[in-house]
Amino acid sequence: MPVSYYFALSAILFTIGALGVLIRRNAIVIFMSIELMLNAANLSFVAFSQLHDTLRGQVLVFFVITVAAAEVAVGLALIVTIFKTKQSINVDVLNELKQ
């Protein structure tokens, strides 16, 4: 299968992720969409790694996965804290910081 198929799939995943962040209102779902964007990047890293016949891209995926895990740790902690005070994780309830 040519590499362009994988790249097309990753572009579609990335777009779905970006749209999810912009459209969905639930903090967890937004967060999942961000993970989708990162994993779309991982997919193209691996595909391009195959194309250029190098292991470089596959190593990079490990870095991205590690960073994503660190982000999960901080992000979920923040979402739990918000839920404790607001009883909701809908981002529309976060509206106190305006004039």
Next chain:
Amino acid sequence: MTLGELTANLIKILPLCIVIVWACVILLVDLFIPKERKAWTAILSAIGLLVAMGFSIAQTGVDTEAFGGMLVVDGFSQFLTILVLSTGLAAVMLSYDYLNRLGIQRGEYYVLLMFSISGIMLMAMAADLIVIFLALELLSIPLYVLAGFARPRTDSEEAAIKYFLLGAFASGFLVYGVAIVFGATGYTGLTDILQSIQGGSVDMSLLAIGAALILVGLGFKVAAVPFHMWTPDVYQGAPSSVTAFMAVGAKVGGFAALMRIFVTSFGVLAMDFTAVLWGLAALTMILGNVVAIAQKNIKRMLAYSSIAQAGYILMALVPYGQKDVIVDAIAAALLYLIAYAFMSFAAWAVVITLEKAEGEGLQLSDYAGLGRKYPVLAAIMTVSMLSFTGIPPTLGFIGKFYLFRSVVEGGFIWLAIIGVLTSLVSAYYYLRVVIYMYMQDGEPVAQRDNWVYLTAAVTGVGMIVLGIFSLPLLKWAYQAAISAF
């Protein structure tokens, strides 16, 4: 890599190693420091930053790479390292008493601050897209936590979650951009990418898409319009000492990466990206300055002002494809980053002395009468506002002067005109603060805290003295720019 090679590489990046190891040590030592003696944690972290700064100064003149070309240690990285360590030091000085006042004195604060500083230092040295990504996360993730440090105050929590969601969104763009550039060239090292492009077998449209996504990702970090939406909310909600650090540190990191990536690797895309950067810079200056006029809350006003300042610095990147102008432009940007650090810390130090525990004392009207009751604080705030506007003899004027000059040299007269006009607009809201302080009656109450006063005094005097005797600073910025590009 043998142990000997590893040691040799680690010694090259010694200041960074010191900050990271010291932060880990403080994390452990802090457990044994009782709650009422947290001043020790602050002092320890300040010592660590000072030691790292000493080692960084000792590296003057070094021009080398480490870890197989993934990191470079040169005048550019040294310049930004020293700037960022001073920023960190000022942030520690602003924090201690402020955290006590808010009742959130916890040792992790200083540790997170140091991790974030190490991320910015790594960013200054990075010569590989993946290191830039890792450095960006190392600088951002501690900042997400710091923004929410005043929990369970809802404004702080709200700032943290907004910063986190939009920051992670931005890093998604950055990673995808890195993936596409890797796909187009087969490399992630900045010089390897350049060689691959010069080799000729690179799909230019793919490369341009990748570069654009990287620009979006870093644009979020430096708060360039239209990627600035998070800035006012986060700056307003986060504890003021964190905001002060974030406003300077995160911008330094973002601009370090932008300059390094675009000037080193993407010169070939200059045809398209000059126009894009032109638009970004113009939009950022216009929107930042115009919206700042409507703000009544000083933290929000300074947030929009910091967006506008990002626009001025972004101007320096517009002529990035012109070999003969770029050194001037980068030197001007570096000089302006220093000026920006001085004015920001002066302003935020005054904001912190006037802020009360419950988040009161942050309206512009709370500054009424400051000139009569606290003449020194009011004078420092005035100098900072004049410097932000770019009025001589302050450092802000010198910075803006060289920025505009390099833009004109690059042939972008209209951009320089927009810059000057928006500076005029900005005079309206900056000088409004001065008018409140001197021409209206009020009873402001400033907190007495020697460390914050010291920060304010040093930055305030520095803005004037360095504004008058700016030559050494300019020379230093030039050396930094020449060594890297």
